[in-house]
Amino acid sequence: MCKLMSLYMALIACATCLVAQTPHEGDFVISDFKFAGGERLPKLNLHYTTFGQPKRDAEGHVTNAVLIMHGTGGSGKQFLVSQFHDVLFQAGQLLDASKYYIILPDDIGHGGSSKPSDGLRGHFPHYRYADMVTAEYRLVTEGLHVDHLRLVMGTSMGCMHSWMWAERYPNRMDAVMPLACLPIPIAGRNRMFRDMLMDSIRNDPMWKNGDYKEQPAGLTGAIYMLIIAGSAPIQMQKIASSPQLAAEYLARQVETRRKTTDANDLLYATASSRDYDPSKDLEKIQAQVMFVNSADDFINPPELGIAEREIKRVKRGKFILLPVSEQTHGHGTHTWAGVWKQYLAELLQESATTAE
Secondary structure (H helix, E strand, O other): OHHHHHHHHHHHHHHHHHHHOOOEEEEEEEEEEEOOOOOEEEEEEEEEEEEOOOOEOOOOOEOOEEEEEOOOOOOHHHHHOHHHHHHHOOOOOOOOOOOOEEEEEOOOOOOOOOOHHHOOHHHOOOOOHHHHHHHHHHHHHHHOOOOOEEEEEEEOHHHHHHHHHHHHOOOOEEEEEEEOOOOOOOOHHHHHHHHHHHHHHHOOHHHHHHOOOOOOOHHHHHHHHHHHHOOOHHHHHHHOOOHHHHHHHHHHHHHHHHHHOOHHHHHHHHHOOOOOOOHHHHHHOOOEEEEEEEOOOOOOOHHHOHHHHHHHHOOOEEEEEEOOOOOOOHHHHHHOHHHHHHHHHHHHHHOHHHHO
8 A cells, every 4th residue: 555655646746747847838918018218019918938836825925936037039948948947947956847936938029929020020119128127027927926036037138137127126036146247238349249230230221121021131240240249269169160160150050040030120139238227226136146157258258347346236146257168158158057057056045044
């Protein structure tokens, strides 16, 4: 009888684990969404993916929700890649989906959410990060009925959104992990490469103010900028160790990305960062913060010393600069969880008292 009971319990546990590991996709529609710039959209659709189920305490507050926000041009599905999902969401891992309720939104202009390429093209409202964070918040609270987050994480653009969440909603989370960004306005080389990317599209006569019928040739120039900005010297040398391999890699990347990238979507997504500036309110952050960048990040170069300076203004903040290694991937290190998961473990442990 004991063996049968043990087998039964094991089967139940296995079934629970399988259910938790199965992603659920959904859509949350906000009627008459007003953008910060005054434009409106009659119906704003926000697509999302979740793992696991929310758990509530005796007072009905959610205790296990984790919000993870993607980068420019990405979607929540970027976190389903093995180097992120398998390292964090699987049974026994730090964000085991049988224990946590994981929320992966597609931001405005991205993935399955409302975006220019749906039909409005150049007439789509000109959204900004402020609009994206507002929509994320409404998805979490109104759409998924989550009133508190155990953890807020984000990569690149999502990293910047993490800072905004921590400042706007300081009592709505226990811990924050921004990955691959800086908590200051986008300036210097970072600003210039974004402007060059956008100019490549807008200065192409084929763009036609966004009313093109075929993707403009300038999209290729924009893709070139993305390839360089996201590159890491060690990894690129491995991939393209000869002139022929370099040429083949570049051609393959351009061909693949042109098939999956819309010029208006990319233009809008890039422009949305223009008024980002969390630097004024860093002292408002109450949650425990583990801020991580990689030393081979083209977009956020470590020699600027900005991260080390600004983290001192965060009451419970810590900054980690990952040294360049065979395991880092430049700006994209944010999605290689094996490189930085030890710091996530530290953050979860240190913020556990707050969560209780």
